[in-house]
Amino acid sequence: MGRRLTAVREVFPIRGVFRISRGARTESVVVTATVEQDGAIGRGECVPYPRYGESVESVIAQIDSVRDAVAAGLDREGLRAALPAGAARNAVDCALWDLEAKRAGKRVWQLAGLPEPGPVTTAYTISVDTPEKMEEAARAAAARPLLKIKLTGDGDLDRVMAVRRGAPKARFIVDANEAWTASHYASFARELVRHGVELIEQPLPAKDDSGLASVEHPVPVCADESCHDSSTIAGLPGRYEAINIKLDKTGGLTEALRLRAAARAAGLRIMVGCMIGTSLAMAPALLVAQGAEWIDLDGPLLLARDRDPGLVYVGSSVEPSAPALWG
Numbered sequence: 001m002g003r004r005l006t007a008v009r010e011v012f013p014i015r016g017v018f019r020i021s022r023g024a025r026t027e028s029v030v031v032t033a034t035v036e037q038d039g040a041i042g043r044g045e046c047v048p049y050p051r052y053g054e055s056v057e058s059v060i061a062q063i064d065s066v067r068d069a070v071a072a073g074l075d076r077e078g079l080r081a082a083l084p085a086g087a088a089r090n091a092v093d094c095a096l097w098d099l100e101a102k103r104a105g106k107r108v109w110q111l112a113g114l115p116e117p118g119p120v121t122t123a124y125t126i127s128v129d130t131p132e133k134m135e136e137a138a139r140a141a142a143a144r145p146l147l148k149i150k151l152t153g154d155g156d157l158d159r160v161m162a163v164r165r166g167a168p169k170a171r172f173i174v175d176a177n178e179a180w181t182a183s184h185y186a187s188f189a190r191e192l193v194r195h196g197v198e199l200i201e202q203p204l205p206a207k208d209d210s211g212l213a214s215v216e217h218p219v220p221v222c223a224d225e226s227c228h229d230s231s232t233i234a235g236l237p238g239r240y241e242a243i244n245i246k247l248d249k250t251g252g253l254t255e256a257l258r259l260r261a262a263a264r265a266a267g268l269r270i271m272v273g274c275m276i277g278t279s280l281a282m283a284p285a286l287l288v289a290q291g292a293e294w295i296d297l298d299g300p301l302l303l304a305r306d307r308d309p310g311l312v313y314v315g316s317s318v319e320p321s322a323p324a325l326w327g
Contacts, residue, residue, distance in 0.1 A: 002037070003035055003070055003071050003073070015302060019127040019129060028047065028299075031087065041098075042095040042096060044097075044098065044280070044284075045277055046247075047276065051225070052087075052249075062088035070092065079096070080254065085249065090248050091252075093251060093254050093255075094253055098326050101323070107327055109327070112253075121318075122298045124298050124316055125147075126138055126141065126163055131155070131162035134159050135162035138163040139167065146172075146316065148201075149172060149173070150175055150177065151175065153184055156174075156180075173197070173296070175224070178203075190216075193219055201222040205225075212240065213238045222242040227245075229258075229259055230262040233262045233268070237268065240268065242294070244271040245263075245272050247274075271293065271294040272289040274296060279309075283327055284327065286311075287320075287327075309322060
């Protein structure tokens with residue numbers, strides 16, 4: 001029997017409100033791709049992201065455009081040529097990995113020639129808000145070893161200091177989501193060292209980040225919106241010390257592994273991140289996260305409801321997925 005590819009929209013409520021510099025959300029809208037063959041079912045999940053010109057409708061249309069090719073035997077390498085890097089390709093790529101693993105009776109890490117994965121420690125995100133509310137959120141998360149602080153520009157030092165008061169022992173990453181100007185960076189970077197910040201994620205807009213090559217980096221700077229797949233690596237050294245690998249940007253696990261290898265070869269450090277999705281989206285990213293310097297796979301921790309079965313989180317430690325979930 002041939003393969004059958006389908007895609008559906010699903011909605012998962014967020015616990016409270018999730019805010020970054022570009023806006024706020026109370027739910028995560030995902031697209032789930034399913035590939036069935038001979039009774040085996042492979043699944044992959046993506047989060048369409050308007051910042052990259054994606055919508056649920058456009059992502060489902062992209063997935064539908066390769067339905068016949070997948071039914072005829074399109075493999076992951078063919079998929080890289082058939083769809084651009086992005087959310088749609090991610091969902092299909094991960095579904096194909098999952099299907100192959102289930103049909104072979106093996107785990108994805110074995111099929112990919114990777115070491116057996118172990119548990120990793122994830123960051124926990126503090127949404128951007130007033131300093132007072134961010135301090136309150138930090139106090140509730142103070143036992144977590146690594147916090148990722150969302151920032152937005154003016155007043156950000158006050159926000160970081162407030163989070164430090166709430167979580168005096170935690171390690172910090174800050175993420176401006178392209179909201180800073182060059183003057184913000186000049187004002188904040190050295191001060192952030194004093195408050196224990198160990199990584200600044202995407203401080204400047206991706207289209208206007210060239211100035212990072214000519215300023216001091218007292219804290220390593222990580223490319224997120226400036227780095228999508230392995231084709232975007234060339235211009236990053238000198239501007240950035242690290243990259244954030246997200247499967248929704250790379251277009252799946254296949255390209256994420258290539259991007260990780262290219263980044264290491266270029267001397268860049270690795271962060272593995274996520275959109276706000278369920279455990280199904282985090283499971284393949286956990287394979288990329290093995291050995292990464294920073295890991296931000298807290299999506300399910302921010303949801304009011306996850307998939308069942310989901311990943312097992314013990315505090316900020318997350319276990320690799322069981323086959324019933326993915327891979």
